[in-house]
Amino acid sequence: MNYKSKLHDIKAFVFDFDGVMTDGNVWMYADRETVRCGNIKDGYAIQYAVKKGYIIAVISGATSLSINNRMESLGVTRIYTGCASKLETYRRFLEENDLAVSQVLCMGDDIPDYEIMKNCAVAACPADAAEEIKGIAHYISHLGGGMGCVRDVIEQTLRLQGKWFDKDALAW
Numbered sequence: 001m002n003y004k005s006k007l008h009d010i011k012a013f014v015f016d017f018d019g020v021m022t023d024g025n026v027w028m029y030a031d032r033e034t035v036r037c038g039n040i041k042d043g044y045a046i047q048y049a050v051k052k053g054y055i056i057a058v059i060s061g062a063t064s065l066s067i068n069n070r071m072e073s074l075g076v077t078r079i080y081t082g083c084a085s086k087l088e089t090y091r092r093f094l095e096e097n098d099l100a101v102s103q104v105l106c107m108g109d110d111i112p113d114y115e116i117m118k119n120c121a122v123a124a125c126p127a128d129a130a131e132e133i134k135g136i137a138h139y140i141s142h143l144g145g146g147m148g149c150v151r152d153v154i155e156q157t158l159r160l161q162g163k164w165f166d167k168d169a170l171a172w
Contacts, residue, residue, distance in 0.1 A: 003122050003124075003138035003139045004156070004160060006102075006121045006122050006138070007105070007122065007156060007157045007160045007161070008160060008161065009102055009103055009121060010054075010103060010104065010105050010121065010122065010157050010161075011054060011055060011099065011103040011104075012054060012055035012056070012057065012097065012099050012103055012104045012105070013049065013054060013055070013056050013057070013104070013105050013106075013107070013153070013154060013157075014057045014058075014059055014090065014093065014104055014105070014106045014107070014116065014120070015056070015057070015058055015059075015106075015107050015108075015150060016058075016059065016060055016086075016107065016108040016109060016110070016112075016113050017036075017058050017060040017062060017067050017081075018036065018060065018062055018145075019108075019109035019110055019126070019128075019129070019145040019146075020107050020108060020109050020125075020126060020145050020146075020149065020150065021036075021038050021039075021042055021058075021070075021145070021146060021150055022036040022037055022038050022145060022146040023036075023037050023038075023144065023145055023146030023147065024109075024128075024145055024146065025037060034064050034066060035066065036064075036066060036146075037146055038070070038146050039146055039147055039148045039150070039151070041148050041151045042146075042148060042149075042150035042151045043070075043074055044151070044172070045150060045151035045154040045155055046071075046074045046075075046076065046150065046154065047074040047075050047172065048154075048158075048169060049154050049158065050074065050075035050076060051075070051168060052158065052163050052166075052168075054154075054158075055078065055097055055099070056071075056074075056075075056076045056078065057076070057078035057079070057080065057093050058071055058076060058078070058079050058080065058081070059080045059083055059086050059089050059090060059093070059116065060080065060081050060082075060083060061081075061082070061083050061084070061086070061112055062081060062082070063081045063082040064081070067079065067081055068081070078093060078097070080093070086112055086113065086115060086116050087115040087116055087119070090106075090115075090116040090119065101119055101120055101121060102121045103121065104120045104121055104122075105120060105121065105122040105123075105124060105153060105157065106119075106120040106122070106123055106124070107123075107124040107125060107126070107149070107150065107153055108123075108125060108129070108133055109125055109126050109128070109129040109130065109133060109145050110129065110130045110133060111130060111132055111133070113125075113133060114132060114133065114136065117133065117136055117137070118136060122138050122139065122153075123136055123137050123138050123139075124137055124138065124139040124140070124141065124149075124153050125137040125139075125140055125141065125149075126140075126141050126143060126144050126145040126147070126149040127140060127141055127142055127143055127144045127149070128144040128145055129145075139153070141153065
């Protein structure tokens with residue numbers, strides 16, 4: 001079955017952070033804080049999806065104030081960091097938000113994302129994802145992590161559902 005036919009039912013997006021929303025490079029400083037590089041167009045798409053009523057979640061093994069700060073600035077409230085078991089966190093997320101697996105698109109890039117990607121309607125990954133992840137993905141973006149792959153899947157979904165580029169798209 002073509003992944004696009006499943007996009008009609010998507011109500012929530014679950015993203016890994018490093019390697020999906022960022023290019024995977026991390027600069028570490030003496031105060032233990034890290035700096036990551038992402039894509040502003042991903043940010044626009046995330047805040048627009050939130051505005052349109054979609055549920056956005058980040059499930060990451062990393063812990064960093066920069067993750068929380070960035071996501072909160074975009075209106076994302078479901079931020080799960082320091083996850084030893086992403087699948088356990090994902091199941092809790094589904095339950096807390098009364099979501100069926102058929103309503104969720106997950107995007108990950110590496111082996112810790114494998115289990116949640118096997119348990120969603122649409123499994124997507126950036127172009128530079130690990131081979132194991134590409135092997136189970138329903139859709140592989142032509143864009144790499146931190147290079148617009150998040151916008152790619154959000155825009156495809158909202159366009160298909162007739163919710164992209166409404167009059168409210170003009171304001172951040």
